[in-house]
Amino acid sequence: MRPEVTPFRHESSGTWSYVVADPATRRAAVVDPVLDFDPKSGRAAATSAAAIADFVSGNGLTNEWILETHAHADHLSAAQWLRGRIGGRVAIGQGIREVQRTFREILNLEPAFATDGRQFDTLFEDGETFTIGSLAARVIATPGHTSDSLSYLVGDAVFVGDSIFMPDSGTARCDFPGGDAGVLYASIRRLFELPGETRVFVCHDYKAGGREARCETTIAEERAANIHVKEGTSEADFTAMRQKRDATLELPALIYPAVQFNIRGGTAPPAESNGRIYLKLPLSVPDA
Numbered sequence: 001m002r003p004e005v006t007p008f009r010h011e012s013s014g015t016w017s018y019v020v021a022d023p024a025t026r027r028a029a030v031v032d033p034v035l036d037f038d039p040k041s042g043r044a045a046a047t048s049a050a051a052i053a054d055f056v057s058g059n060g061l062t063n064e065w066i067l068e069t070h071a072h073a074d075h076l077s078a079a080q081w082l083r084g085r086i087g088g089r090v091a092i093g094q095g096i097r098e099v100q101r102t103f104r105e106i107l108n109l110e111p112a113f114a115t116d117g118r119q120f121d122t123l124f125e126d127g128e129t130f131t132i133g134s135l136a137a138r139v140i141a142t143p144g145h146t147s148d149s150l151s152y153l154v155g156d157a158v159f160v161g162d163s164i165f166m167p168d169s170g171t172a173r174c175d176f177p178g179g180d181a182g183v184l185y186a187s188i189r190r191l192f193e194l195p196g197e198t199r200v201f202v203c204h205d206y207k208a209g210g211r212e213a214r215c216e217t218t219i220a221e222e223r224a225a226n227i228h229v230k231e232g233t234s235e236a237d238f239t240a241m242r243q244k245r246d247a248t249l250e251l252p253a254l255i256y257p258a259v260q261f262n263i264r265g266g267t268a269p270p271a272e273s274n275g276r277i278y279l280k281l282p283l284s285v286p287d288a
């Protein structure tokens with residue numbers, strides 16, 4: 001039950017995507033693939049995702065799943081692009097419906113925008129199991145950063161999305177709509193119940209202290225050394241730290257483009273009457 005895990009780094013967003021492969025059956029899943037996006041021109045490109053598709057094809061893998069840990073706010077998802085290239089069911093947590101409802105309000109999305117998650121092939125709930133070839137996989141709901149956040153336990157590897165980062169980098173922010181530091185604390189306690197040798201693969205790494213980018217640690221290392229929430233950290237201390245820190249953080253540069261794209265399952269909004277596609281930006285202007 002030891003999957004082969006190959007990381008792919010998207011440098012400009014600090015995101016790690018993964019190909020998780022079953023050595024026995026050569027079946028695979030892709031976790032959190034990224035679409036390149038230039039907000040100045042509005043152009044998206046699939047250079048990074050093509051590297052993943054080439055890896056899958058080049059290694060004789062059959063892709064079964066494209067697993068999203070949550071609706072990302074810092075990058076556009078390449079899920080649909082990859083689905084077109086290498087197949088696989090696009091999955092996310094059932095909590096995406098709440099995220100869709102929240103952002104439909106915030107962004108005043110078109111009446112036809114569905115908030116029942118139908119843009120995805122599979123909506124997972126906590127505890128649900130599935131397979132990647134002969135590998136057993138289990139969904140662990142880990143909300144807190146967002147309300148729809150999931151971790152995926154595949155054999156001895158857990159893909160934790162934005163919950164814990166590398167031990168020297170701590171934890172994910174909890175100040176987006178639907179985020180909650182106390183909820184994240186409870187989610188991390190659940191992850192810490194996994195066996196210590198469980199391999200942990202993070203969704204982001206921002207090279208703390210100028211070190212090289214890293215993507216893999218273990219539950220034991222996280223329990224012993226996570227700078228925000230190691231074994232023994234109280235919920236009160238964690239939430240106070242998280243809230244104080246979140247108050248200093250700017251919004252991610254791509255939050256509005258990313259959310260509009262990602263809550264649609266990795267597809268663009270409908271074209272307008274001139275045939276072109278636009279993204280919205282909620283504007284606030286000062287009173288005179």
Ligand SMILES: [Fe+2]
Pocket residue numbers: 070071072073074145162
């Ligand atoms: Fe995130």
